[in-house]
Every structure is written in structure tokens, then in C-alpha cells.
Amino acid sequence: MAVSLAPVPPGPSAARDPREYEQQLLVRYHLEGDLAAREELVERFMPFVRDLALRYSYTDEPVDDLLQVGALGLLKAIDRYEPGRGSKFTSYAAPTILGELKRHFRDRGWALHVSRDLQERALAVGREREALTTRLGRSPTVRELAAELGWSTERVLEAVEAAGSYEAASLNAPLGSEEDEGSSLIDLIGGHDHHYELVESRHALADGWRELAPVEQEVLRLRFTEDLTQREIGERVGYSQMHVSRVLRRALDRLDDAAAA
Numbered sequence: 009m010a011v012s013l014a015p016v017p018p019g020p021s022a023a024r025d026p027r028e029y030e031q032q033l034l035v036r037y038h039l040e041g042d043l044a045a046r047e048e049l050v051e052r053f054m055p056f057v058r059d060l061a062l063r064y065s066y067t068d069e070p071v072d073d074l075l076q077v078g079a080l081g082l083l084k085a086i087d088r089y090e091p092g093r094g095s096k097f098t099s100y101a102a103p104t105i106l107g108e109l110k111r112h113f114r115d116r117g118w119a120l121h122v123s124r125d126l127q128e129r130a131l132a133v134g135r136e137r138e139a140l141t142t143r144l145g146r147s148p149t150v151r152e153l154a155a156e157l158g159w160s161t162e163r164v165l166e167a168v169e170a171a172g173s174y175e176a177a178s179l180n181a182p183l184g185s186e187e188d189e190g191s192s193l194i195d196l197i198g199g200h201d202h203h204y205e206l207v208e209s210r211h212a213l214a215d216g217w218r219e220l221a222p223v224e225q226e227v228l229r230l231r232f233t234e235d236l237t238q239r240e241i242g243e244r245v246g247y248s249q250m251h252v253s254r255v256l257r258r259a260l261d262r263l264d265d266a267a268a269a
Contacts, residue, residue: 026052027096034091049086050079056098057082060105063135064113074109081108129167132157216266224259227252 030052036045054075061074085101113131136156140148148156154164217225223245230241238252247255 030097031091034086034089034097037086038089038091046086050082053082053098053101054079056101057105060102061109063106064109064131067113067131067134069113074112077109077112078105081105084108129163133164133167213263213266216263219266220259220262224255224262227255228259231256 030049033045033049033052036042037049057078058075061071061078064074065071081104082101085097085104088104089097089100110128110131133153136153137148140152140156144152150161150164150168153159154161157164220228226245227241230236230244231238236244238249238256241247242249242252245252
């Protein structure tokens with residue numbers, strides 16, 4: 009049954025039924041531009057907003073931030089609602105409020121770019137994990153989550169991995185333990201790369217290599233690339249083992265001098 013759009017006098021005595029009174033407030037706002045009625049509607053429906061916002065309490069988002077986002081969705085629902093259609097306001101407002109919350113997570117909550125479909129899946133896995141944890145008294149397995157959601161385990165794992173992109177940790181953040189007081193995350197990762205020290209040496213060796221005689225290059229190649237013994241090298245190049253030893257020592261000394269220059 010459609011609600012009458014006739015002007016309604018202000019005040020709680022206008023209707024004894026809370027739902028009817030809320031409809032009357034909506035009529036006063038939309039027909040008469042009564043901003044006081046709009047403010048009262050916001051106050052009356054904030055508990056409803058809170059219930060919807062707390063569905064995302066498993067995330068690291070502060071509850072106050074979720075409430076602010078939900079309140080924005082409530083205001084949009086109040087402004088767009090058409091009282092004359094007679095539909096229940098909460099049924100109309102819930103998708104609008106939830107949509108605003110989801111948009112918040114999609115557009116501003118993720119530290120790294122993740123597709124919207126994957127974001128939705130990550131949020132769905134988070135909600136289901138919270139529900140199963142409460143029901144089972146323990147953290148659910150991936151198989152249990154997949155069974156509840158009707159997904160494959162690979163789909164669940166992909167969503168779980170995506171959830172790790174929601175918040176990025178600062179490398180300068182303190183570790184927080186007494187033993188590591190004053191230390192930060194960056195102190196625990198990486199290290200001195202000694203390969204950088206070899207760059208100049210490699211350039212110098214390349215120059216020294218070009219200065220070697222062809223037989224010296226071949227002896228070095230056979231020894232260190234093909235891992236042949238001095239006797240086997242001698243058989244390849246037609247030298248005695250002693251001669252090969254002298255060629256190796258001379259070539260290595262020349263390369264060592266080039267690297268030290």
C-alpha cells in the first residue's frame with residue numbers, strides 16, 4: 009500500500025508505529041525539504057548502518073571509518089528513496105550502504121592494485137572464515153572454506169593471496185619486540201650484495217682476457233669451463249703437463265694483475 013504524500017505535521021506524535029513515523033519523516037524531507045527530518049532519519053538508522061558496517065570487522069579498517077562510509081551510503085539512500093512507492097526503507101537502503109562499503113574497500117582500502125572480482129572474492133573468503141571460525145571454534149581449512157563457498161580450492165587460495173595486498177607494511181615500521189627495540193623491518197631483509205664489488209673486477213678481467221695469447225685463453229677455457237685436468241689439456245693442445253702448468257700460472261697472474269690495476 010502506497011504511503012500518502014500529504015504533508016505530515018512534525019513531531020513523534022504524528023505516528024505511533026516507528027516504521028510509519030520514519031516514512032513520514034521521509035515524506036517531510038522529500039516534499040518539504042525538511043532538513044531536520046533528514047537529520048532525524050540519519051540518527052534513527054545509524055544502528056542499522058553499524059550492523060552492516062560490522063560485517064567487515066574482520067578487516068583491519070577502524071570501525072569509525074567503516075561507520076563514516078556507511079553513513080555516507082545512508083545519506084545517499086535517504087536522498088534517492090521515493091516514499092510514494094511504499095517499499096520498506098531498510099530494504100532499499102541496505103544495498104546502497106553495502107555498496108558504499110564495498111566501494112571503499114575496492115578503491116581506497118587496497119595497498120596494491122587488485123581486480124574488483126578478486127577483491128570481492130577476498131572479502132567473501134574473509135567473511136566466511138570469520139563465520140566458520142565462530143562455528144567450528146578453530147580456523148577453517150582451505151577445503152572447508154571452498155566447500156562452504158562452493159569454489160575450488162585454487163579459487164580460495166587465489167583470494168587468500170589477494171587479501172595479502174590489502175595492507176602494505178612500512179619497511180621503517182618498528183618491530184615492536186623488546187629484544188629488537190629500535191630495529192625495523194628493513195633491518196631484517198636484504199643485505200650487502202658482494203656481487204656489486206665484482207663488477208669493476210669483471211670489466212678489468214675482460215680487458216686482461218683480451219691481452220692473453222690465444223693458447224693461454226684456450227688453456228684457461230679447457231681448465232675452468234670444461235674442467236679438464238692439466239694432462240688432458242696437454243693432450244688437447246699438444247703440450248706437456250708441465251708446460252700446461254706454466255701457461256696456466258702465467259695467464260692467471262696476468263689476469264690477477266689486470267684485476268688489481
